[in-house]
Amino acid sequence: MRIGIIGAGALGGTFAALLARAGHEVEVTARGAGLEAIRSRGIRLSGGYGEAHARVAAGEALTVRPDLVLVCTKAQDAEAAISANAALIDGVPVVVVQNGLDGVDAAARLLPRSACMGVLSIIAANYTEPGVVRVTTTAASYLGRGDGPADDECRRVAAILSDAVPVIAIGGFRGAQWTKLIVNMLNAVPAIVGRSVQDVVDDRHLRRVVTASMRETVRVGIARGVRFGSLQGLGDRRLRLFARMPLAVGQLLPRLMRVRMGSVPNLGSTQQSVRRGQPTEVDFLNGVVVREAARAGLSAPVNAALTALVHEVEASGAFLPASRVLAEVPA
Template identity: 80%
Template sequence: MRIGIIGAGALGGTFAALLSRAGHDVEVTARGAGLAAIREGGIRLSGGYGEAHVHPAVGERLGTRPDLVLVCTKAQDAAAALVANGAMIDGVPVVVVQNGLDGVATAERVLPRSSCMGMLSIIAANYTEPGSVRVTTTAASYLGRPGLLEHAGGTDPDDEVRRIASRLSEAVPVVPIANFRGAQWTKLVVNMLNAVPAIVGRSVQEVVDDPRLRRVVAASMRETVRVGVARGIRFGSLQGLGDRRLRFFARLPLSLGQVLPWSMRVRMGDVPNLGSTQQSVRRGQPTEVDYLNGAVVREAEAAGLDAPVNRALVELVHEVERAGVHLPAERVLAAVGGPDGLG
């Protein structure tokens, strides 16, 4: 199968290496140092899925028409990347592999003749240097599309979603799902692990191990679930998280709710996970915070609510982006009201 991958960063590089290793004909897009590194030495993958060294075709844009496209750019770069590759992929099935809530809608708007799906990946990977990716946590990915099934009570993904999930599973486990919108919200809860590590410059594990910061992470997660409930979301099942468990979590005091980020930290293991937001900060690139914590703030406003914890975290991440230096934990605690202010 000819597979085009737009964006060969941490996840894009991981999928490129695994799909190439499985025998698919893969072409990737990259920019700057990443483009030069892949042209010269290919993509090197290490960590949880073993070692792989592949040499896919690479350019700033796709050079051949693929049978399937994976969009693995950061959320803020998706529209421009799709427009740049539009002539080559118009009408081709598109799988958007992104955080946040808007990726599939963006693809549908730019490519109205393409069948657009979304994939939620729980794989944790560090983009160690241009052309090199280390997988720190392996996990299944989840493929589906927002649409009528989740609103009409359907329980089965459509045939195309099943077929593409089966082909991708030749390289890495991909599970077809129906309630994709709900699963996006569950992944958004998981993504609340990103902001605090990026602000303080520690790994996700180190942040969760700190009781003060773990309380902030739990508060941002609880706020996200409460906003989702207000927006009428039925949370999808991912990695042991589902609608019933998350709704129960949203009713807990933070002293008990901290078990949620702690359980994620245990599943993550001990190999340091920087999180995608911190990786962007370290490379001097804009982060996805406006599509993660910022999405919670916007959805809260749409529901007539406030999301003060996530709003404060958005502001702090942007401060780190501008200054290029991390902040002490005390700044985080002060911005969200201190440990005693998180009820």
């Protein structure tokens, strides 16, 4: 099958290398040094899925109409990237592999003739050198759309992607997006202090901040009428219980997540963007919690403070001491 991948960073590069290894014809889009590296040396993948070296077609935009498209850009880049390829891909099934809550809806608006789906990926991958990806944590990914049960098209596309990595078609996708958003609360603090996710969770003071951001996110979701989807052992009942727990008890949740990560340092996607000097997705992670809270007539002070601190790090290019986080985040 001919598969187009828009955005060949950590996850895009992972999917591209593994789908090419599975025998699919892959074309990717990239920019700058990443594009130059892929054109000259291909995509080199290591870590949890083994070694793979994929020589794939690459350009700033897709050149051949694919049978399936994966959008793997950062959330803030998605609309521009989809628009740049819309004339070629409208009418082709599109899978948005992205953090945040709005990616599938944005793709459907820009590509009215396409069947648009989303993938929630728990794969952790480091992309700190152009064209080189190291998978630090393997995991199944979850594909779906809307609030209803998984449909035939979702199951068909999940089976295709499972040639490369396990992808499970699920129902209640919007609720699962909220569950993934809670998992993504692991990103902000490591990006602020410049330490791995494991180091942050192992620090009892910083772990308290991470827990507070997760708990606040769950409470906002509840206020917005969300029924949380099942993802990586998390589900609606467990998360509602977590929302009522004291912080001291609730810290068990990030500690359990840390166990799943293993020992290879996981920088988190937000910190990787900071280290590359690129804008982060924080407005679509912690920032979306603040916006959803406002829609419910609430405030989200923990996530508001974390969003501001990540933006400070983006602007300066310098990580902050942990004391700043502890002093400014009301946790």
